[in-house]
Amino acid sequence: MSAKPSRVALLGGGVIGAGWAARFVLNGCAVRLYEPAPEARARAADVLADARAAYEQLTLAPLPAEGKLHLVDSVEEAVTGADLVQESVPERVELKRELLAAADRGAPSEAIVCSSTSGLRPSELQAEMTRPERFCVAHPFNPVYLLPLVELCAGERTAPATVERAEAIFRAVGMQPLVVRSEIDGFVADRLLEALWREALWLVHDGVATVEEVDDAIRYGAGLRWAFMGTFLTYRIAGGDEGMRHFLRQFGPALEWPWTHLTDVPELTDELVETIAAQSDAQARDRSPRELEQLRDRVLVRLLQALRVEETGAGATLAAWERELLATTPPRLRRVPPEWVDYNGHVHESRYLQLFADATDALLGSIGVDAGYLAGGGSYFTVETHLSHLRQLVAGDRVEVTTQVLDSDDRRLHVFHVLLRDGEAEPVATAEQMLLHVDTRNGRAVPACDPVRERVAELTQRHAELPRPDRAGRSIGVR
Numbered sequence: 001m002s003a004k005p006s007r008v009a010l011l012g013g014g015v016i017g018a019g020w021a022a023r024f025v026l027n028g029c030a031v032r033l034y035e036p037a038p039e040a041r042a043r044a045a046d047v048l049a050d051a052r053a054a055y056e057q058l059t060l061a062p063l064p065a066e067g068k069l070h071l072v073d074s075v076e077e078a079v080t081g082a083d084l085v086q087e088s089v090p091e092r093v094e095l096k097r098e099l100l101a102a103a104d105r106g107a108p109s110e111a112i113v114c115s116s117t118s119g120l121r122p123s124e125l126q127a128e129m130t131r132p133e134r135f136c137v138a139h140p141f142n143p144v145y146l147l148p149l150v151e152l153c154a155g156e157r158t159a160p161a162t163v164e165r166a167e168a169i170f171r172a173v174g175m176q177p178l179v180v181r182s183e184i185d186g187f188v189a190d191r192l193l194e195a196l197w198r199e200a201l202w203l204v205h206d207g208v209a210t211v212e213e214v215d216d217a218i219r220y221g222a223g224l225r226w227a228f229m230g231t232f233l234t235y236r237i238a239g240g241d242e243g244m245r246h247f248l249r250q251f252g253p254a255l256e257w258p259w260t261h262l263t264d265v266p267e268l269t270d271e272l273v274e275t276i277a278a279q280s281d282a283q284a285r286d287r288s289p290r291e292l293e294q295l296r297d298r299v300l301v302r303l304l305q306a307l308r309v310e311e312t313g314a315g316a317t318l319a320a321w322e323r324e325l326l327a328t329t330p331p332r333l334r335r336v337p338p339e340w341v342d343y344n345g346h347v348h349e350s351r352y353l354q355l356f357a358d359a360t361d362a363l364l365g366s367i368g369v370d371a372g373y374l375a376g377g378g379s380y381f382t383v384e385t386h387l388s389h390l391r392q393l394v395a396g397d398r399v400e401v402t403t404q405v406l407d408s409d410d411r412r413l414h415v416f417h418v419l420l421r422d423g424e425a426e427p428v429a430t431a432e433q434m435l436l437h438v439d440t441r442n443g444r445a446v447p448a449c450d451p452v453r454e455r456v457a458e459l460t461q462r463h464a465e466l467p468r469p470d471r472a473g474r475s476i477g478v479r
């Protein structure tokens, strides 16, 4: 059974809550969002639109039908019937505790309750819950619908089964859970980000680099490696053939050198804040936050797709999620239903013609014979079919039909179909068909109109490079 939750309750629909809404809705979950601010509600629709556009580019795997997003007026309404409650309100411990306790009172006993907190300890957050064992932190990264990492952290009173269930849930919606082994402020990722952030602030404070130069130092170099190797693997490779040991021996002593202010935080004086803010404005070059977010998404999609090709880093997570989606709904392949099987125990002959006719329809659709073209009176009629039954099909077989255009002119379209069982090279059946372009208003053969005529010619030219099928041009053989 899939761990994917059917119903998700979201508390807070800001940057993170809206991102969660998009991830769950696009994974087919019904989402109820409790968000009191009207402007945040409107933004959730924008984020969902952006996420939809991103997913269309991100994967060719068939996504489930979108879940419904309902905006509701209370915590109770949101959590009723939910399998998962995810809280994403501002980082204030009292506010979070209060909401989590209310969610705990209203959610079904089998639901788990998570918080998106970036750094508050789960033991503090679960303090006022009646059933604290079903709570853990699930800390995501912005944009939640694209970045796979979610850090899971248990509090003192969290049951291990809660974390296990959270792991399965987030994996089922295409994420990469990282279970934090002990409860620490900032978990793992924000500890690392904080260290980098401190050093970056010092570099600007000391006038060593501008904000742009600090970002350049990351994005053109190590940042690209971090996306798929992290830090330890990067250094291991830097150690050459002898790996990490050599690297540590060679560069370890450098850690003693006064390169860093890491344990010290620069005072955020008005002057420093002003310097950073001004440099950051210049860096944005008048682009709005939305424009920058959309640019970020486009680039992340390309990066994730590139990583997926090698199945490395976040690309491996994407590949695993796609495999899951493809297993649920194979795209090209059709499954032979049991009702197609006749008294001989194999698929009835009429179904072969149905498969080939569907392939012809798909071909016609792809060359522009659509509702508009048909309404104008143009269409193709099949005037001859030669079907060869070569092997038997049985219920449950997964099949696909490939189609080759053998020849064409303004009126005629001569095609050859091959029916293949998944994973086999030998055809199960072939069909050769002649189609005639007709004016459906009087039933007469007439030349096809553009763009259909042009597309047929183009396809014929391309397919002429393919080898001619052995069985093309055969009639019924008498041996």
Ligand SMILES: NC(=O)c1ccc[n+]([C@@H]2O[C@H](COP(=O)([O-])OP(=O)(O)OC[C@H]3O[C@@H](n4cnc5c(N)ncnc54)[C@H](O)[C@@H]3O)[C@@H](O)[C@H]2O)c1
Residues within 6 Å of the ligand: 011, 012, 013, 014, 015, 016, 017, 034, 035, 036, 037, 040, 087, 088, 089, 090, 091, 095, 099, 116, 117, 118, 119, 139, 140, 141, 142
């Ligand atoms: N922004 C990030 O990059 C990021 C990343 C990971 C985790 N987080 C964590 O996610 C949480 C939310 O952060 P955010 O960046 O989305 O903040 P945000 O300010 O964008 O959104 C918080 C939302 O909560 C709403 N809210 C306030 N009181 C509420 C209440 N009583 N009930 C329901 N909703 C209420 C606000 O109207 C707002 O829309 C925080 O705990 C934060 O630490 C943020």
